[in-house]
Amino acid sequence: MEKLEIAWLFTEIADLLELKGDNPYRIRAYRRAARALKGFSGDIRQLWEQGKLATITGIGKDLAAKIGEILSTGTCRFLEELRQEVPPGLVDMLVLPEVGPRTVHTCYSQLGITTLAELEEAARKRQLRQLPGLGAKTELKILKGIHLLNSRQGRVPLGVALPLAEELYQDLASLGEVEALSFTGSLRRRRDEVGDVDILAAATEGEKVIDLFSHSPRIAQIVAKGTNRVVAKTRLGIEVDLWVVTPKQYAPALLWATGSRRHYQRLQERAAALGVELDGCQVHKSGRAIPVTEEEVVYQLLELQYIPPELREDNGEVEAAAAGNLPSLVTLGDIRGDLHCHTDWSDGIESIEEMAEAARQLGYSYLAITDHSHSLAVAGGLSPERLLEQAGQVREINRRLDNFQLLAGTEVDILADGSLDYPDSVLEQLDVVIASVHSHFRQDRETMTRRIIKAITNPHVDILAHPSGRILGRREPYAVDLEAVLAAAARSGTVLEINASPDRLDLTDTWARRAREMGVKLAVNTDAHAGERLREMAFGITAARRGWLEPQDLINTWPWERVRDYFQKG
Ligand SMILES: [Zn+2]
Ligand SMILES: [Zn+2]
Known part of the structure; x- marks a missing residue:
């Protein structure tokens, strides 16, 4: 003990x-x-x-x-x-x-x-x-x-896995025996859903670490246990897989265990062509063992730029790294504001002031207040009069704030026929107009696509929120031709949202990347209904990184003045 x-x-x-x-x-x-x-x-x-x-x-x-x-x-x-x-x-x-x-x-x-x-x-x-x-x-x-x-059906949403994984990580980090530690697998690659929590640790006395970890109160049941590996079920059945290697094996093992399998295979192919042998815990060149202290060493050996874990999916990243063309991925620190949140005027929980304060705490320089429109009665949507009254209050509060822009906006419903829930005469008075689908999800693909394109073609609409409508485990994306929507957005200059809420993450990483290729700008927004939910920005950033996005691709890395110009508002 x-x-x-x-x-x-x-x-x-x-x-x-x-x-x-x-x-x-x-x-x-x-x-x-x-x-x-x-x-x-x-x-x-x-x-x-x-x-x-x-x-x-x-x-x-x-x-x-x-x-x-x-x-x-x-x-x-x-x-x-x-x-x-x-x-x-x-x-x-x-x-x-x-x-x-x-x-x-x-x-x-x-x-x-x-x-x-x-x-x-x-x-x-x-x-x-x-x-x-x-x-x-x-x-x-x-x-x-x-x-x-x-919503977990075999796979676990990142929003559940990550907090649990971080607790396990802290437990392991506090063990004196552990010299290095990292998540691996799909969790390190930050997929929106992961199979289990994979952790790699470096220790000289691996068996001791395995033993200690097996006794953690967070572990409900041991599934399999060996001298350097334990697979266990945590409470509620989420599996954790801990693998302990020696400090010398750690960096090559980290690369291997992070995967994806196909990414690693691509590295192995390239290695073979260069006379390098990549094999799990070891790296050899011309028959000699090469000491590897960090993953970067392997990428250098393979004459590649370092490839961040989020990109390791064999989606062209090896070719890009060979050509020196990897994107410089956006980070949380690049974000200057959030353009989608709710207050107690509709279905949010906190006041306008409280939301503004929470955004300031995060170091943001702007926040858009975007409550629901009146057709969405279940969410307490605002009548046109109430919306304008709110906009007045937002501007009033904004005048009292230093070095911070509070923006008057709306999340206006896209009605079944593609028209908007407020007239243009109301929308034109706002700083930010987000449009979204909250009803008639079962329309056929053609009708839905036409509906959304009609809405985003309205010159007052700045952003299309949660473009596919999916909610992990609860609602499939509605039938929509996103390729056509992106093409329309590219023409109209409409921004597409990556909704950062961990049960949405919509657009997905793949579509975000496609949007970038098509020249569409994006925004990562939290859609927060309480101030502390603004922190979910981090989940949206992982989706953006997996989508190969750089800071300039996301308008909320820009200063507000530039966003305003982009929206063509004066
Ligand atoms: Zn919404
Ligand atoms: Zn919303």
């Missing part, structure tokens, strides 16, 4: 205590002790044998006894009892991104909720927002997390 494992058990105890609503001081004591153990650099067993555990700050007599019990028996009775006592469904809920034990306890104690299905139902009925300490924001977060989980 290692200190980290004991820390994990203490964290589990704290979680279980919190789930059942135990005394906050007791919960805090276990969390503090877990932190103290993680930070402790000495030998815990030795200290125990000397009877000096209580010399660690945060470890009192009671906790010292528990550590002793764990060191001698591998577990402790108190924890075993708690595991029996707390309904397992509550523990499952902790897998929801950003949902902690206190929230789950509130739902359990106030509404008797013990399963994810019950939690979803209560969220849908808007019962959660009435609970003490929860509110509409948390309800939205829960609902979104459940949607993401439900």
Whole structure:
């Protein structure tokens, strides 16, 4: 038993205590002790044998006894009892991104909720927002997390896999034995859905790392275990595959495990032509082992530019790298604003001011307020009068802000016949007009295509939002000829959105790349319904990178003045 494992058990105890609503001081004591153990650099067993555990700050007599019990028996009775006592469904809920034990306890104690299905139902009925300490924001977060989980059919949406993977990563990173660490596979390539969570670690004592990791409280079941590899199911069945190699093997193994398989094969073919042998953990040239300390070394050896993981799909990246033509991919830091979000004027949760403040916190220099139009009654869409009233308020608030542009906009519905939900006389008064399809999803391909092209050809429309309408696991893209839509957008100068919400990611990476080839500009927008959701920009950026986009391809890397000129507004 290692200190980290004991820390994990203490964290589990704290979680279980919190789930059942135990005394906050007791919960805090276990969390503090877990932190103290993680930070402790000495030998815990030795200290125990000397009877000096209580010399660690945060470890009192009671906790010292528990550590002793764990060191001698591998577990402790108190924890075993708690595991029996707390309904397992509550523990499952902790897998929801950003949902902690206190929230789950509130739902359990106030509404008797013990399963994810019950939690979803209560969220849908808007019962959660009435609970003490929860509110509409948390309800939205829960609902979104459940949607993401439900949408997994064999594959896991990136929005679920990544937060879980990051927790596992942190656990591993805190192990002294681990010298290097990375995600691999489709997760490192940031596909919108991944099969499992693949992690590669470098350590001299691999078996020890495998053993420790296998005892993590996040692991529910071991599927297969060897000396340098473990495949396990985390809570709710998402699989994690940890592979540990020696520090010398790490960089070539990273390249191999990141894939894609076809990308790696292409590298191998090229290697063969250059007398280099690429083989999983090893690289040879003319029969001699080549030391590889980072992936870049291999690409150099193959006379290629370094290829970022998001591009490793065998979609022409090897040829481009050979010719020195890889794009300089956009990064999150290039983004200057978000052009699509909602407020409590329609179905958002926060006020205009709160959304503006959240955008400023992210270092943005502009934000467009784009609430729904009146046909979308379920989302509290605004009448033309209300929209203009809101625009007045937005401008009023904007006058009070320094170094920040708050933009008056709308997300106007594209009606069944392709006309817009507001007259031109209203649209022309706005800074940003986003148009989108929210109804009549079942139109045939020709009708839908004509409908969308008619809408984006209106000179007041600046951006087409979520162009395919897909929602991962819930709604297939509607039938539409996107190639024709892109061609029309190229003619009209209409911007296409990459909706960054992790259940949409629409346009997809492939279509984003096609748009760029056709000279269509794009914008990555979050469509946030609460300020903290603006952070989902990161997911949209991964889609943009996978779509080979450079900063200049995305209008929201530009200063607002340039965007305004592009929209031809004065
Ligand atoms: Zn929308
Ligand atoms: Zn929206």
